[in-house]
Amino acid sequence: MRFTKMEGCGNDYIYINCFEEAVNQPEKLAIAMSERHFGIGADGLVLIMPSKKADFRMRMFNLDGSEGEMCGNAVRCIGKYVFERGMTQNKEISLETAGGIRYLSLNVENEIVKTVGVDMGEPILEADNIPVLHESSPVIGKKITVNEKELAFTCVSMGNPHAVTFVEDAQALPVEEYGTLVEMNAFFPNKTNVEFVQVFDKNHIKMRVWERGSGETLACGTGACASAVAAILNGFCDREIQVSLLGGELTIYWSEEDNHVYMTGPAAFSFDGVWLRGV
Numbered sequence: 112m113r114f115t116k117m118e119g120c121g122n123d124y125i126y127i128n129c130f131e132e133a134v135n136q137p138e139k140l141a142i143a144m145s146e147r148h149f150g151i152g153a154d155g156l157v158l159i160m161p162s163k164k165a166d167f168r169m170r171m172f173n174l175d176g177s178e179g180e181m182c183g184n185a186v187r188c189i190g191k192y193v194f195e196r197g198m199t200q201n202k203e204i205s206l207e208t209a210g211g212i213r214y215l216s217l218n219v220e221n222e223i224v225k226t227v228g229v230d231m232g233e234p235i236l237e238a239d240n241i242p243v244l245h246e247s248s249p250v251i252g253k254k255i256t257v258n259e260k261e262l263a264f265t266c267v268s269m270g271n272p273h274a275v276t277f278v279e280d281a282q283a284l285p286v287e288e289y290g291t292l293v294e295m296n297a298f299f300p301n302k303t304n305v306e307f308v309q310v311f312d313k314n315h316i317k318m319r320v321w322e323r324g325s326g327e328t329l330a331c332g333t334g335a336c337a338s339a340v341a342a343i344l345n346g347f348c349d350r351e352i353q354v355s356l357l358g359g360e361l362t363i364y365w366s367e368e369d370n371h372v373y374m375t376g377p378a379a380f381s382f383d384g385v386w387l388r389g390v
């Protein structure tokens with residue numbers, strides 16, 4: 112089975128072109144391929160598929176085989192993939208995901224996709240729809256105790272669930288220890304992605320992320336959008352925010368006009384290969 116390794120700000124996935132390849136057990140394949148010693152090594156698996164509702168369809172699977180509804184970094188990588196591999200000549204592309212249809216705008220120079228802008232849709236702030244067990248919405252300052260430390264979370268769904276907490280020093284934080292406890296907390300019926308955010312100024316934050324189903328990754332596109340929305344809701348930031356991640360930079364803009372969140376950032380090919388093992 113042919114595959115392509117790509118990354119967006121260091122959030123690395125294995126991409127399979129399902130116009131050419133058949134994938135029967137994606138959950139098992141995600142676990143086998145993502146494993147860094149016996150597999151290829153990645154944060155998960157992404158399938159590029161035909162769609163009846165949009166130009167293309169994406170399915171994404173985390174390292175542990177669980178399916179995520181949305182993946183911001185993978186959406187940008189798919190834009191680059193389908194354009195540069197000749198699957199479309201369009202620079203405006205629609206993509207069906209389990210979290211809804213997303214709209215991509217490719218910034219192309221000399222037939223190379225330099226950056227991809229994505230209309231990530233409206234953030235979901237109703238507790239029941241995130242989902243998070245909480246009596247009122249929006250969920251701002253929800254207290255969760257992890258290892259005897261009380262953290263306050265703002266909860267946002269970008270098609271997938273996120274819990275964002277603001278910290279003094281993101282670099283010094285035990286992300287693995289706190290992240291796994293919050294991901295599994297009973298407040299989150301579908302588990303959650305967890306973001307630890309340090310505010311530098313009104314237009315610049317740093318984010319580290321513990322991803323549901325994958326652990327700490329170098330970046331998370333939906334997490335960057337959720338963190339920007341949370342920073343704005345808490346009055347820390349203006350509407351346009353640069354998000355510094357361990358693996359790169361994203362620009363997030365939450366529009367007052369249409370309430371949509373717009374993400375812009377890079378996408379890159381790493382290598383092509385052939386998978387010789389089963390699942």
Ligand SMILES: N[C@@H](CCC[C@H](N)C(=O)O)C(=O)O
Nearest residue numbers: 179182183184271331332333
């Ligand atoms: N890395 C992603 C999000 C991937 C899915 C997530 N772990 C989930 O289970 O919701 C991104 O760039 O958005």
